[in-house]
Amino acid sequence: MTALTPVLTKHWDDPRSWTIDSYRRHDGYRALRKALRMEPDQVIQTVKDAGLRGRGGAGFPTGMKWSFIPQGPGPDGTVEPHYLVVNADESEPGTCKDIPLMLATPHALIEGVVIAAYAIRAATAFIYVRGEVVPVLRRLQAAVAQAYEAGYLGRDILGSGYDLNLIVHAGAGAYICGEETALLDSLEGRRGQPRLRPPFPAVAGLYACPTVVNNVESIASVPPIILNGTSWFRSMGSEKSPGFTLYSLSGHVARPGQYEAPLGITLRELLDYAGGVRVGHRVKFWTPGGSSTPLFTEEHLDVPLDYEGVMGAGSMLGTKALQIFDDTTCVVRAVLRWTEFYAHESCGKCTPCREGTYWLVQLLKRVEEGRGTESDLDKLLDISDSINGKSFCALGDGAASPILSSLKYFRDEYIEHLRSGGCPFDPAHSTAWAEAGEGAR
Incomplete structure (x- = not known):
C-alpha cells in the first residue's frame, strides 16, 4: 500500500503549532533564506523543474503561471507593479483542506507567499479569506503580525533588500469569489463576478496590473520544494503529477x-x-x-x-x-442538494448558469418527489448540456457535472423515483425499491 507522506501536515498536532516559534523549530523560514540568496528567475525555474501543479482545482503548472508575469518596462517605458493573490476562499461543498492548513500552520503559507512574491517581483501580496471563518482570519492576522516583527515581512526582508507588504482580506462569503477573476473584482471593492478573458490576470489582473492568483496549498508547498530540492519532490507522486x-x-x-x-x-x-x-x-x-x-x-x-x-x-x-x-444514500437527493447550492451561488452574470441552474433545481425536485416523467430526465440532460462549457465561468460546468454523471451511472435510480412515486429510500417506498432489485442500485 502507498505510504502517506506528511509534509504540510507533519506538525499539525504540535502544541501551539500556529506560532512562529513552533514553526521555526521545524525548519520554518529556512527556505525563505535560501530563496532570497537565489535570483527570482532561479526560484521560478526551481518550481517549474519540481513540476508543482496548482492544488486549487485545474492543476495548472505553478512555475509556468509565475513565468507568465511580464518583466521589465512596458511599451510606454513604465514598469507596472506586480501582485500576488492567495485564493483562500474555500467554499465548495466537501472541500476542507486550506482552512485546517491555515489554522494549524499559518506561517507555512506566509513563508510561501514571501518566496512566491519575491519570484514574480511583487511588492504587495494579498490573502483573500472567507469572511465567515473568523478564527482563521484572526490566526492569519496574528501570524502576519509575528512575521512582520521577526523581519520576514516589511522592508529589507532578512537584509536582502527585498520589500513586501502582506494584507489579509476578508471576503463577504460568495462562492463565486473562488473563481480567480471574480475574486479580483471583490478585492477591488466591486461585486464579485467573473471577468471576460483575455486579458488574463497575468497581464491585467488586480488593478489592471500583472497578477498571480494561487491556491493556499499550492503556495504552502513552495517552501518544502525550495528547502529539499526538486528531486526530493519528484520522488513522490507520478511523472506528470509529482509530489x-x-x-x-x-x-x-x-x-x-x-x-x-x-x-x-x-x-x-x-x-x-x-x-x-x-x-x-x-x-x-x-x-x-x-x-x-x-x-x-x-x-x-x-x-x-x-x-x-x-x-x-x-x-x-x-x-x-x-x-x-x-448504499443508504439517495443519489437523486444528493445531486439535488448540490444543485440547490449552485443555483443559490450563481452570480447571475450569464444566462446559461443563471437560468439553467434554476430549472435544474425545479426538475430535480419534481423527480426526487416522484412527480415527474421520464422525459424530465432528458430535459435534465438537455439543460445540463446548455450550461456545460457555455457559461461565463466554471460554476456552470460544476453544476452540470453531478447531474450528467449521476444519470450516466444511476439512471435506474432516477426512474425508480418516478415509478414508485417518491424517493425509494424513504420508508414509505422501501418495499417498491426492494422489488426493483440490486441491479437498480
Missing part, C-alpha cells in the same frame, strides 16, 4: 479527515487508512474533487488519484475533496 497533496475524506467513512499522500494513491488505499466505510455498508458513489466534479462509483476505487488518472476515468481531481456516500 504530495492533501486528500480530504468526508462522508460515510470511519475516520474522516486530511490524508497527505503522494499523487496517484487510490481511494481504496485511502479508505484503508480511514478505517473504511461504515460497518455493514459499501461505497455507492463518491466525488474525486468536490461536488463540482463528475461522480465516481465503487468500480473506480482503484483509479490513480492524480490529474491524468482521474481525467482518464472521466472526472477531475479538482480540490481532492473525496466525499464518500454508502
Whole structure:
C-alpha cells in the first residue's frame, strides 16, 4: 500500500503549532533564506523543474503561471507593479483542506507567499479569506503580525533588500469569489463576478496590473520544494503529477479527515487508512474533487488519484475533496442538494448558469418527489448540456457535472423515483425499491 507522506501536515498536532516559534523549530523560514540568496528567475525555474501543479482545482503548472508575469518596462517605458493573490476562499461543498492548513500552520503559507512574491517581483501580496471563518482570519492576522516583527515581512526582508507588504482580506462569503477573476473584482471593492478573458490576470489582473492568483496549498508547498530540492519532490507522486497533496475524506467513512499522500494513491488505499466505510455498508458513489466534479462509483476505487488518472476515468481531481456516500444514500437527493447550492451561488452574470441552474433545481425536485416523467430526465440532460462549457465561468460546468454523471451511472435510480412515486429510500417506498432489485442500485 502507498505510504502517506506528511509534509504540510507533519506538525499539525504540535502544541501551539500556529506560532512562529513552533514553526521555526521545524525548519520554518529556512527556505525563505535560501530563496532570497537565489535570483527570482532561479526560484521560478526551481518550481517549474519540481513540476508543482496548482492544488486549487485545474492543476495548472505553478512555475509556468509565475513565468507568465511580464518583466521589465512596458511599451510606454513604465514598469507596472506586480501582485500576488492567495485564493483562500474555500467554499465548495466537501472541500476542507486550506482552512485546517491555515489554522494549524499559518506561517507555512506566509513563508510561501514571501518566496512566491519575491519570484514574480511583487511588492504587495494579498490573502483573500472567507469572511465567515473568523478564527482563521484572526490566526492569519496574528501570524502576519509575528512575521512582520521577526523581519520576514516589511522592508529589507532578512537584509536582502527585498520589500513586501502582506494584507489579509476578508471576503463577504460568495462562492463565486473562488473563481480567480471574480475574486479580483471583490478585492477591488466591486461585486464579485467573473471577468471576460483575455486579458488574463497575468497581464491585467488586480488593478489592471500583472497578477498571480494561487491556491493556499499550492503556495504552502513552495517552501518544502525550495528547502529539499526538486528531486526530493519528484520522488513522490507520478511523472506528470509529482509530489504530495492533501486528500480530504468526508462522508460515510470511519475516520474522516486530511490524508497527505503522494499523487496517484487510490481511494481504496485511502479508505484503508480511514478505517473504511461504515460497518455493514459499501461505497455507492463518491466525488474525486468536490461536488463540482463528475461522480465516481465503487468500480473506480482503484483509479490513480492524480490529474491524468482521474481525467482518464472521466472526472477531475479538482480540490481532492473525496466525499464518500454508502448504499443508504439517495443519489437523486444528493445531486439535488448540490444543485440547490449552485443555483443559490450563481452570480447571475450569464444566462446559461443563471437560468439553467434554476430549472435544474425545479426538475430535480419534481423527480426526487416522484412527480415527474421520464422525459424530465432528458430535459435534465438537455439543460445540463446548455450550461456545460457555455457559461461565463466554471460554476456552470460544476453544476452540470453531478447531474450528467449521476444519470450516466444511476439512471435506474432516477426512474425508480418516478415509478414508485417518491424517493425509494424513504420508508414509505422501501418495499417498491426492494422489488426493483440490486441491479437498480
